[in-house]
Amino acid sequence: MLTYSPGETIVHRLDPRSKLCFQLGFAIAAFGSPTIPRLFGLFAVGFAVVWLAGFTVRRALRAYWFVLLVLALGPLIAAVTIGSPWLRLDPALASLRSVTRIVPIILVSAAYIHATPIRDTRAAVQRTVPGKAGQLLGVGVALTFRYVPVLREDLRQIQEAISVRGGDSRSVRDRAGRIATLSLARAIGRSDQLAVALQARCFAWNPTLPRLSFSRMDYLVVLCSVLLAVTVLLPLETLVLFP
Amino acid sequence: MITVRNLTHSFGEAVVLDDISLQIEDGEWVVLAGPNGSGKTTLVRQFNALLEPDEGTVLVNGRDAHEEPVAARTSVGMVFQSPRDQFVAATVGADVAFGPENLGLSHEEIDRRVEESLAAVNMGGRADERIDELSGGEQARVAIAGALAMEPDHLVLDEPFTGLDWPARRSLLDALDERDAAGTSIVVVTHDLRDLFERADRIVGIADGSISFDCPPERAREKLPDIDVRNPD
Numbered sequence: 001m002l003t004y005s006p007g008e009t010i011v012h013r014l015d016p017r018s019k020l021c022f023q024l025g026f027a028i029a030a031f032g033s034p035t036i037p038r039l040f041g042l043f044a045v046g047f048a049v050v051w052l053a054g055f056t057v058r059r060a061l062r063a064y065w066f067v068l069l070v071l072a073l074g075p076l077i078a079a080v081t082i083g084s085p086w087l088r089l090d091p092a093l094a095s096l097r098s099v100t101r102i103v104p105i106i107l108v109s110a111a112y113i114h115a116t117p118i119r120d121t122r123a124a125v126q127r128t129v130p131g132k133a134g135q136l137l138g139v140g141v142a143l144t145f146r147y148v149p150v151l152r153e154d155l156r157q158i159q160e161a162i163s164v165r166g167g168d169s170r171s172v173r174d175r176a177g178r179i180a181t182l183s184l185a186r187a188i189g190r191s192d193q194l195a196v197a198l199q200a201r202c203f204a205w206n207p208t209l210p211r212l213s214f215s216r217m218d219y220l221v222v223l224c225s226v227l228l229a230v231t232v233l234l235p236l237e238t239l240v241l242f243p
Numbered sequence: 244m245i246t247v248r249n250l251t252h253s254f255g256e257a258v259v260l261d262d263i264s265l266q267i268e269d270g271e272w273v274v275l276a277g278p279n280g281s282g283k284t285t286l287v288r289q290f291n292a293l294l295e296p297d298e299g300t301v302l303v304n305g306r307d308a309h310e311e312p313v314a315a316r317t318s319v320g321m322v323f324q325s326p327r328d329q330f331v332a333a334t335v336g337a338d339v340a341f342g343p344e345n346l347g348l349s350h351e352e353i354d355r356r357v358e359e360s361l362a363a364v365n366m367g368g369r370a371d372e373r374i375d376e377l378s379g380g381e382q383a384r385v386a387i388a389g390a391l392a393m394e395p396d397h398l399v400l401d402e403p404f405t406g407l408d409w410p411a412r413r414s415l416l417d418a419l420d421e422r423d424a425a426g427t428s429i430v431v432v433t434h435d436l437r438d439l440f441e442r443a444d445r446i447v448g449i450a451d452g453s454i455s456f457d458c459p460p461e462r463a464r465e466k467l468p469d470i471d472v473r474n475p476d
Contacts, residue, residue: 003333003373003375004333004334004373005373006334006371006372006373117332117333117334117337118332118333118337119332119337119340119341119344146331146332146333193328194331196293196323196328197323197328197329197330197331198331199292199293199312199316200291200293200316200321200323200329201316201329201331201341201342201345201389201393202313202316202317202342202345202346202393203345204344204345204346204347206347207344207345207346207347208343208344208346208347208348208349208350208353209344210344210350211350
């Protein structure tokens with residue numbers, strides 16, 4: 001499951017603000033024109049970031065399998081036409097190029113989650129966005145990062161509980177209904193437990209946040225982020241590498 | 244000191260606590276024993292203002308818990324029945340630091356409290372480990388460390404031995420003995436009294452929302468069957 005794992009990699013040691021900045025620059029670069037050379041470049045950077053974070057592409061893709069499944073439907077839907085010829089290749093290829101650029105963004109975000117403690121993310125958000133908005137955003141991000149894996153684990157347990165008692169033989173509709181109802185009940189229960197736990201431990205909107213500090217490497221990462229973002233403006237296809 | 248005066252609490256029409264009065268002295272080790280549904284958890288959740296009573300008062304060190312909940316929650320460390328319900332961070336150190344961070348303490352003070360709390364439960368040097376990769380016993384000890392980091396005067400543990408094997412139970416009892424020796428009062432909510440008779444100063448039996456008995460352990464043995472709690476072998 002995709003959650004923070006302690007480590008000593010270069011990505012673990014970076015300040016969360018520079019990592020967030022890199023994600024932003026990378027996302028801007030990805031949402032430029034989805035040409036083939038640009039896609040190759042994005043994938044190369046995505047793979048490199050995952051490797052530098054001590055993570056694996058396989059685990060990142062497994063963590064986001066549902067998103068990838070939804071993305072894969074895009075080209076299929078784009079290919080279908082209402083009436084003859086029923087299927088057209090060109091729109092499917094255009095859609096494929098569009099959705100493909102999401103994959104390296106997913107890789108970079110997976111590397112971020114793997115290499116960044118949740119409370120550091122909260123600290124980065126609250127120090128970057130001032131006032132109540134930053135506090136709300138910081139707490140929201142921290143709770144989401146903390147509880148999505150817990151809820152996914154609950155979902156897995158529900159699926160297993162249904163399977164071990166022969167529930168696989170029931171109709172998809174029946175199983176989907178049970179999973180949805182039980183997942184909702186568990187999620188409500190979890191949020192109740194969370195509220196009590198936060199109360200018991202004196203939850204504060206503006207606590208002492210962890211120390212954050214920029215190193216030389218962080219400045220380099222911020223510079224790379226800016227360069228990545230401005231590549232949107234560059235016609236990469238005209239460069240020697242991509243004639 | 245925790246003082247409960249004429250406490251009544253209901254959920255809907257069901258009266259869970261009925262006119263309960265109780266006092267827990269500083270440094271005391273008290274066991275709240277009773278069958279499932281007797282109101283034990285509801286009672287201890289009043290100690291740090293997680294529930295509001297219908298009637299009566301709870302004083303923690305002489306201050307009304309519901310008027311000053313932060314003071315009560317700082318003085319009464321609560322360890323939930325399932326440690327998983329208590330964790331709000333992914334790693335040991337981050338979770339133990341959560342409470343002190345909320346108190347707005349300095350980084351140095353937070354670091355000191357985290358280090359000392361983890362050392363107190365024999366988890367020193369493991370701050371960077373992931374909580375979900377720990378055993379049940381280790382998770383229970385991290386939950387206690389999270390409560391200890393608030394430097395409470397009183398430690399309340401709700402069914403702390405549920406699901407623990409003998410080594411984990413032993414390790415948890417050792418950690419509690421250390422807190423007892425340090426002068427922290429300990430309140431254990433349980434229906435499993437093994438290993439607690441020789442430690443407890445008093446055993447308070449609760450049944451149907453009322454206190455059935457409040458006496459030293461040796462006298463409690465004959466009374467436990469009356470409230471459907473098994474005597475330890």
